[in-house]
Amino acid sequence: MLRSSLAALAVLLSTPSLAAPQVQVVGLFPGAAVLLVDGQRQLVKVGQTGPGGVGVVSADSQAAVLLIEGRQQRVGLSRDFSQSGAPGQQRRQETSARDADGHYRFFGAIDGQMVQFLVDTGATSVAMNEGQARRLGIDYRAKGRPITVATASGSAQAWRVPLNRVAIGSLEVLGVEGVVVQGDSPREVLLGMSFLSRVRWAEEQGMLRLEPKF
Numbered sequence: 035m036l037r038s039s040l041a042a043l044a045v046l047l048s049t050p051s052l053a054a055p056q057v058q059v060v061g062l063f064p065g066a067a068v069l070l071v072d073g074q075r076q077l078v079k080v081g082q083t084g085p086g087g088v089g090v091v092s093a094d095s096q097a098a099v100l101l102i103e104g105r106q107q108r109v110g111l112s113r114d115f116s117q118s119g120a121p122g123q124q125r126r127q128e129t130s131a132r133d134a135d136g137h138y139r140f141f142g143a144i145d146g147q148m149v150q151f152l153v154d155t156g157a158t159s160v161a162m163n164e165g166q167a168r169r170l171g172i173d174y175r176a177k178g179r180p181i182t183v184a185t186a187s188g189s190a191q192a193w194r195v196p197l198n199r200v201a202i203g204s205l206e207v208l209g210v211e212g213v214v215v216q217g218d219s220p221r222e223v224l225l226g227m228s229f230l231s232r233v234r235w236a237e238e239q240g241m242l243r244l245e246p247k248f
Contacts, residue, residue, distance in 0.1 A: 055086035059098050059109045060206055066090065067098035068208075075206075127245045128203040138242040140225065142202040144170050144212075149223050151202070153242060157226030159213040160200060166223055167214040172197075174214040183215060191216040200229050205244055207232045 078084035089101035178193025
């Protein structure tokens with residue numbers, strides 16, 4: 035009897051504990067949600083199951099109802115949920131060191147197309163020139179709204195365009211305003227306030243840190 039009890043105890047001790055998945059909603063659409071489960075990102079439609087077996091019961095512009103390990107939980111945008119109900123302790127973070135010309139640059143993506151950004155807190159939007167927009171596949175003339183913008187050399191024609199997704203490393207913001215300026219200015223794609231105002235950012239000792247607002 036003692037031998038069988040010890041054997042059972044040995045089996046229990048050798049069985050790894052199954053931690054509840056760390057789930058975050060990083061995008062919301064009518065009838066779908068972008069889930070980040072234990073670092074794996076996927077667009078999951080209502081009625082489907084995503085990473086870690088997490089299902090989407092319903093979704094709208096405010097929140098998603100998720101099925102996590104047999105339990106339904108309403109989760110808002112950019113909030114963590116664990117089985118204990120406590121927020122996740124890990125924060126995603128991207129940093130950049132100030133370069134020789136005093137600027138900060140990040141590698142990222144616009145609608146899945148890779149791009150290097152120059153951080154410009156004086157720019158109201160994510161801004162680029164026409165050539166950059168064409169390379170990124172942005173149909174600014176058909177989908178954009180004509181506007182006039184002020185540049186260092188005077189006024190210029192531009193187009194205000196919606197950018198579906200702008201990402202810096204692990205940080206992703208959906209529905210970002212962009213501006214395409216006629217001609218070859220700005221020389222670099224500017225990461226302006228239409229993105230920066232939707233993340234938390236801080237500058238300290240020559241380093242710029244970006245992290246989610248949650």
